[in-house]
Amino acid sequence: MNIRLYNAKILTMEKNRPVFTGEVWVKNEKIVYIAEQADIDREWNTAEIPRIEWDIQVDCEGNLLMPGFKNAHTHSPMTFLRSFADDLPLERWLQEKIFPMEAKLTHADIYELTKLAVLEYLTNGITAIFDMYVDSEAVAESCIDMGMRCVLVPGLNNFVSSPDQVEDEYVRWNKRHSLISYQLGFHAEYTCSKELLYRVSELAHRNRAPVYMHLAETRKEVDACKARYGMTPAVFLDSLGIFEFGGGGFHCVHMSEEDMDVFRMRRLHVITNPSSNLKLASGIAPIAAFERRRIPVAIGTDGPASNNCLDMFREMFLVAGLAKVREQDASVLSAEQVLRMATVHGAKAMRLPRADTLAKGKYADIILIDLHQPNMQPDYNVIGNLVYSGSKANVRMTMIGGRILYRNGVYNVGESPERIYHTCNGILKRMLSE
Numbered sequence: 001m002n003i004r005l006y007n008a009k010i011l012t013m014e015k016n017r018p019v020f021t022g023e024v025w026v027k028n029e030k031i032v033y034i035a036e037q038a039d040i041d042r043e044w045n046t047a048e049i050p051r052i053e054w055d056i057q058v059d060c061e062g063n064l065l066m067p068g069f070k071n072a073h074t075h076s077p078m079t080f081l082r083s084f085a086d087d088l089p090l091e092r093w094l095q096e097k098i099f100p101m102e103a104k105l106t107h108a109d110i111y112e113l114t115k116l117a118v119l120e121y122l123t124n125g126i127t128a129i130f131d132m133y134v135d136s137e138a139v140a141e142s143c144i145d146m147g148m149r150c151v152l153v154p155g156l157n158n159f160v161s162s163p164d165q166v167e168d169e170y171v172r173w174n175k176r177h178s179l180i181s182y183q184l185g186f187h188a189e190y191t192c193s194k195e196l197l198y199r200v201s202e203l204a205h206r207n208r209a210p211v212y213m214h215l216a217e218t219r220k221e222v223d224a225c226k227a228r229y230g231m232t233p234a235v236f237l238d239s240l241g242i243f244e245f246g247g248g249g250f251h252c253v254h255m256s257e258e259d260m261d262v263f264r265m266r267r268l269h270v271i272t273n274p275s276s277n278l279k280l281a282s283g284i285a286p287i288a289a290f291e292r293r294r295i296p297v298a299i300g301t302d303g304p305a306s307n308n309c310l311d312m313f314r315e316m317f318l319v320a321g322l323a324k325v326r327e328q329d330a331s332v333l334s335a336e337q338v339l340r341m342a343t344v345h346g347a348k349a350m351r352l353p354r355a356d357t358l359a360k361g362k363y364a365d366i367i368l369i370d371l372h373q374p375n376m377q378p379d380y381n382v383i384g385n386l387v388y389s390g391s392k393a394n395v396r397m398t399m400i401g402g403r404i405l406y407r408n409g410v411y412n413v414g415e416s417p418e419r420i421y422h423t424c425n426g427i428l429k430r431m432l433s434e
Contacts, residue, residue: 004056005026005060010065012034022040028402031362060368064371065367067365068126072130074132075132077110078102078305114146122148127398128355129143132153152181184211201242204241213247213250215250232255243262247266252271255285275311291337298342365401371394375389375393
């Protein structure tokens with residue numbers, strides 16, 4: 001399908017390229033042309049641009065085209081637990097509320113509950129997710145059917161899955177569909193035996209692959225690991241060779257200088273989740289310290305049971321605001337740094353090199369931001385407006401792989417949102433009665 005997006009302001013997120021007025025052309029799943037209006041006019045007049053028969057032409061009306069947000073830590077099927085287990089600390093939240101309910105889930109439940117999350121991602125301009133859940137197959141199938149780009153990471157632990165299953169999924173899902181990829185991982189140090197972690201390390205070495213996990217989310221987690229092994233989680237996992245080929249940690253709230261040295265040396269990614277960390281009282285991650293050490297930071301919402309809102313605009317504001325409060329320095333983190341975390345760094349953390357910026361040959365994972373709303377005016381600093389005053393209400397269009405899945409409040413996902421809502425409410429009612 002040939003799609004022309006014209007009369008737009010464009011933020012490519014390429015380094016040192018300011019916002020400009022121009023067009024983006026899409027063929028099938030990729031961007032085939034992007035240019036400033038003056039260049040288009042000149043090339044058109046000299047017949048350097050091929051004449052194309054357009055299937056869709058979108059007048060962007062002076063609004064902003066930019067890469068979609070990369071939600072770099074999600075548990076999508078947990079939509080059924082939104083507002084179900086609020087106002088509890090992490091350990092009680094998991095042991096008393098989350099794990100018992102999750103034990104009742106079926107493959108079909110996970111497939112349907114993921115669809116509900118995808119609807120929310122689309123309204124928020126999220127074009128790729130890094131999703132950890134117990135049934136990767138169901139999540140992948142749901143994302144394919146809904147058109148969502150998804151990087152799977154397993155929630156392997158002492159009770160769920162096995163290294164053999166993870167390796168099988170790693171091989172299959174990295175070949176099966178263009179929307180789906182798979183990275184190695186496990187739930188967390190505290191849910192995995194040392195023997196199991198050795199097997200994860202062997203798996204990483206055999207495939208020369210990065211590994212991802214929840215890491216240093218709470219002070220209690222760190223203290224317990226030090227009591228068991230005499231080391232913090234990051235240092236302990238590195239001692240097993242798990243980080244030999246890179247990867248990253250979700251949360252990374254309670255990090256020592258030695259932990260940061262490991263991250264810098266191994267070129268690991270931090271994926272921060274400020275809303276979840278605040279709601280569960282886990283703490284405030286040292287984002288400015290990561291930045292000073294040139295440790296790349298991406299942003300995730302975490303799951304809808306702990307956030308409870310899958311909103312990257314809120315996460316961006318909190319990343320910036322909390323870093324300033326923690327450091328007692330309002331200049332410590334710029335809006336441009338934060339927006340890069342939500343887009344380019346997220347793509348790098350998720351190993352999606354063709355989804356980081358808007359450029360020829362990249363995936364057409366594009367969002368349109370409405371600049372004609374009061375929270376985006378004056379438009380002196382578009383990036384500052386996005387990070388500090390932006391809202392999902394500004395998302396006019398979400399395109400993934402060249403498909404317009406959401407535009408002006410209407411979904412194009414192949415089925416009615418109301419059917420998805422009804423089905424998901426039915427799943428929760430059934431589980432509460434069991």
